[in-house]
Amino acid sequence: MCDRWGMPDLPDLLDAYARHLRAERGRSEHTIRAYLGDLATLTAFLDAQGGIPLGEVTLRDLRAWLADQTGRGVARATIARRAAAARTFFAWATRTGAVPKDPALRLVAPKRVKSLPGVLKQGEATSLLDVAAVAADDGDPISLRDRAALELLYASGIRVGELVGLDIDDVDFAARVVRVMGKGAKERRVPFGEPAERALREWLDAGRPRVVTAQSGPALLLGRRGRRADARQIREAVHRLLAHVDTAPDIGPHGLRHSAATHLLEGGADLRLVQELLGHSSLATTQIYTHVSVDRLRTTYEQAHPRA
Numbered sequence: 001m002c003d004r005w006g007m008p009d010l011p012d013l014l015d016a017y018a019r020h021l022r023a024e025r026g027r028s029e030h031t032i033r034a035y036l037g038d039l040a041t042l043t044a045f046l047d048a049q050g051g052i053p054l055g056e057v058t059l060r061d062l063r064a065w066l067a068d069q070t071g072r073g074v075a076r077a078t079i080a081r082r083a084a085a086a087r088t089f090f091a092w093a094t095r096t097g098a099v100p101k102d103p104a105l106r107l108v109a110p111k112r113v114k115s116l117p118g119v120l121k122q123g124e125a126t127s128l129l130d131v132a133a134v135a136a137d138d139g140d141p142i143s144l145r146d147r148a149a150l151e152l153l154y155a156s157g158i159r160v161g162e163l164v165g166l167d168i169d170d171v172d173f174a175a176r177v178v179r180v181m182g183k184g185a186k187e188r189r190v191p192f193g194e195p196a197e198r199a200l201r202e203w204l205d206a207g208r209p210r211v212v213t214a215q216s217g218p219a220l221l222l223g224r225r226g227r228r229a230d231a232r233q234i235r236e237a238v239h240r241l242l243a244h245v246d247t248a249p250d251i252g253p254h255g256l257r258h259s260a261a262t263h264l265l266e267g268g269a270d271l272r273l274v275q276e277l278l279g280h281s282s283l284a285t286t287q288i289y290t291h292v293s294v295d296r297l298r299t300t301y302e303q304a305h306p307r308a
Helices: 010-023 029-048 059-071 076-095 122-138 141-156 160-164 194-211 231-242 253-266 271-278 288-304
Strands: 177-181 187-191
Touching (some): 010 029, 029 059, 122 141, 122 253, 141 160, 141 177, 141 194, 141 231, 160 231, 231 253, 253 271
Antiparallel strands (some): 177 187
C-alpha cells in the first residue's frame, strides 16, 4: 500500500525503521522515540511545503528544513541531532529501496557549541551522599534505595538507564564490580567502592525485602509497589536530596556521571581508563571532562593567585 506521496505508507515505513534501529542498531527505546520525533518535524515541514514526497526530497529541502528549525529558536544541539536522524534515516531508506537516492549525504548541521556539563565539587558530592545517608537512617526502604542508587551512580559513573536496568546478579560484591549493559548492547564491568557496597548491602538486606513482590523478578532497584524502579524515580531522588546541599547546582543523575568522571581525572586517572569506565565509544566524547577540569583549575587560579 502506498501513501499520497507515492511511497510505502509512511507509518509503515517508520515502523520498519524503528524495528531496524531496535534490532540491528541496538538503539534504546528512548533514542528511537527521539529519532522518530525528529523525523516527524521533517515530514511536517515537507507537508507544509505542499506535500513533497520523501522520494523527491533534495538536499536543498533538507537545508531549508534545518533553517526553518533555526528560525523557530530550536537549540543547535537539537538541530544537529535532527540532521543526524535525517542522515541515518535516508541512508537506510536508500539501502532498502524505499527512496531512489539519498538526499542527505552532504547534509551538515550547524556546529554544536560545546558546553561544559554541570558538575559537583568533590565536597558537594560528599555532602549529597551524606544527606542521602541521613535520610536513610529512618529505615524507609525507598530512602535506602535512593541512597544505594546515588552511591552507585557517583561511584561508577554509569548512566541512570543502566542503573535501573541492573539485576541483583549484575552486582559482584566479591570483586566489587557491577556488570552494565550500555549503549548498543555493549557490556562492560565497572568497579565501585566500599561506601557504595555498604549502601547496596543495606538496601538488599533491609530495604528490598520489604517491597519485593512476586512480580519484582531479579531487578536490583524497586519502587514502593515492588516494580523495577524507573529513571524518573531516581531523577526525582537526586533533585530532592541535592536541594539540601546549598552550594550545589541542580543537576540530575547524568550530572553525577559527569561529576564522577571529572573527579577521576582530577585525581589523576588516565583518560582512556575513564573512557572505558563510562562506556564511551570515542575518546573525543571523554575529552570534554578535561575541559571541565581545566576550567575549574583556571577559576581556582584566578581566585587564589595574587597576580591572576
